[in-house]
Amino acid sequence: MTDTLTASAATDAGPRFAAAKAASRRLATATAGDRDRGLESIAAALLQAEDRVLEANARDLEAARAAGMADGLQDRLRLDQQRVARLADAVLQIASLPDPVGEVLRGRTLPNGLRLSQVRVPFGVVGAIYEARPNVTVDITALALKSGNAVVLRGGTAAQHTNAVLVAVIRDALSAAGLPAEAVQSVDDLGRDGAAQLMRARGFVDVLVPRGSAALIDTVVRESIVPVIETGAGVVHVFLDASADERMATEIVLNAKTQRVGVCNALETLLVHRDAAPRLLPVVADALQQAGVVLHADEAARAVVPDAVPATDEDWATEYGSLDLTVGVVDDLEAAVAHIERFSTHHTESIVTNDLANAERFLAEVDSAVVMVNASPRFSDGGEFGFGAEVGISTQKLHARGPMGLPELTSTKWLVRGDGQTRP
């Protein structure tokens, strides 16, 4: 009885996954020109549907306010005329990027005459699980379509009315451009069960990209049997080496922590070489505190900055996403690398130094997606790297690592052309 009840209570998303897969075949053999026209059609449709989108967004915002959603989250959920225009612009910008599909990556003719080539092909169906940010709905859809993929979306419930309108507008625009509307699917209406089904859709969904909080990403990594690209969470470190220039150190740390708060490449932990602490910490701490940063410091750092809050054990592993910063003093480069190895999410780390050997050791020994010398970790970003668009920042080692652009949304295929070769 229980089984029957469960089965009838939940809507089966299987037909949507199958429809996405079928549509992905049509997209994969469409030309890049066809796909770009589809994206242009979507951009135009978003501008035209502005009223409908804002109306739905107002409903979501009202519910969010009533539920007491934090201001920062409400801001991420909010659309206005300017932001809708920016969504449409982003789609056009993605359309204008070089087509990754069909690129020949390697090739050779074997001694037996077989001609081998490895070419980029779309994954097929890309799944996305994310939070209540309507811009992700448009962004990830445009990136998927540009790279020849169909997409199945599961956005945050708090954005469901906005997302429903966005998806409807996008699908109609695809149809109008002669492309399959089924290439864009949503399981938002199925609530939590939609995400659960998406994570089990192996064979239909080729890759799943979670975007959002560490908790969301961790759930997807643990529960999904669809291959996952882990993105995002960043406990980012800057290490001020003994030889660090005072002004450079101050500017990089201030920029890393305060230029934008709440992003994954913002600074969370500052490590300072013991020999440099008396020279650097007072200046750097002063600049940070003037900018409103709350310092959580270990004992050695508090000896120099006495008004800092004592750091707790949890602080070292915390991605604050706020104007808080953990500060610690380490004995040397080796201790800094060991600390990073233990607490980092392996997203981005940077050293400030004028010592060449230490710079090269830091680059070689720190095992993170992006490792920097004398630069703000805020540059760890697909846009800054010149990718034109960013799918997310991968913190795993499989398939893609660091900022992901369009090529990271593709797979490859080997083509072999012969004239009757058999294996001796």
Add this chain to the structure above:
Amino acid sequence: MTDTLTASAATDAGPRFAAAKAASRRLATATAGDRDRGLESIAAALLQAEDRVLEANARDLEAARAAGMADGLQDRLRLDQQRVARLADAVLQIASLPDPVGEVLRGRTLPNGLRLSQVRVPFGVVGAIYEARPNVTVDITALALKSGNAVVLRGGTAAQHTNAVLVAVIRDALSAAGLPAEAVQSVDDLGRDGAAQLMRARGFVDVLVPRGSAALIDTVVRESIVPVIETGAGVVHVFLDASADERMATEIVLNAKTQRVGVCNALETLLVHRDAAPRLLPVVADALQQAGVVLHADEAARAVVPDAVPATDEDWATEYGSLDLTVGVVDDLEAAVAHIERFSTHHTESIVTNDLANAERFLAEVDSAVVMVNASPRFSDGGEFGFGAEVGISTQKLHARGPMGLPELTSTKWLVRGDGQTRP
């Protein structure tokens, strides 16, 4: 109480995973020359330890015979003097390959002066779960070490004595060459629980490669929270198009099915265009039957080859690994592609045709790791592709697809060199 009992009953493999991870850091910063000398030391030690290896292998074989293991499996488990020599040769061969680590894949200088480069780095720790084939123990270890990775092995229980000696010999040889013995770990002694712990070792093991039967691979894919590279299972198709040359068709099909049985790139299903069936099927079937192949045919094929066994529904999805072959007649290229889409494991498929448009359509529309025109699918192999060594054949789309060489056992890292840049 139950928890305590469980915890005390099972041996915790955690310290081995941690030791492998620590050793991987040392390997990653060792030079290619150091790692090659380690491999040469292993090759020499294997030859020297021949007696111990064969003695342990004899014990495993005796137990296998007593347990009634099939002859084919016993053959894969068996080592002799010649096979031990071949293991050592394989290690030397892997040592002689180009080093994948440190290769610069992309790089540029950004407008703000930041210098970006993307370099190949080892994964860190590679896990392998495989069946009772001692050669895999040596092979995968040598491939992992060559690419700068530590390795955690879980081989089939039936090979446990052989593997224990091989691992001990390899570890001693690494130590003798000044490299960390801890870089090679085994959880064979923990039985099933060893595999279970390995699949949960996220954060310690960076990638898990299952090698073996479809059932083994499926279990790992479903249960592992460590990222997996799915390898192997091959329900391989050859499609004889209407224009296929009779002699070429016969040679390719015969080679694909009989040149070596029981490998993943051997033919399992033959599809024939309806218009060509009366011309091609009698000849091809006769050649196959003379070679001892049992044909399982659909109704239309049996009209031409009446002595074939009727194909069951399961036959279409079966990887026989034996001298059996499913044969079906399809209406056209589109029907062949649809059949492959439904039943293939997306490993390797080949078309035999003289029609250019059909050849190109097959290459574009068949969504498999390797797609061929007028060639035997037996060429779908890292050795044949010129990789020098093969880690396995990936049937997934993430990270690696098709035959995997050494570069597929690496990840990448972005290095960013600046002189104080901050983000505006």
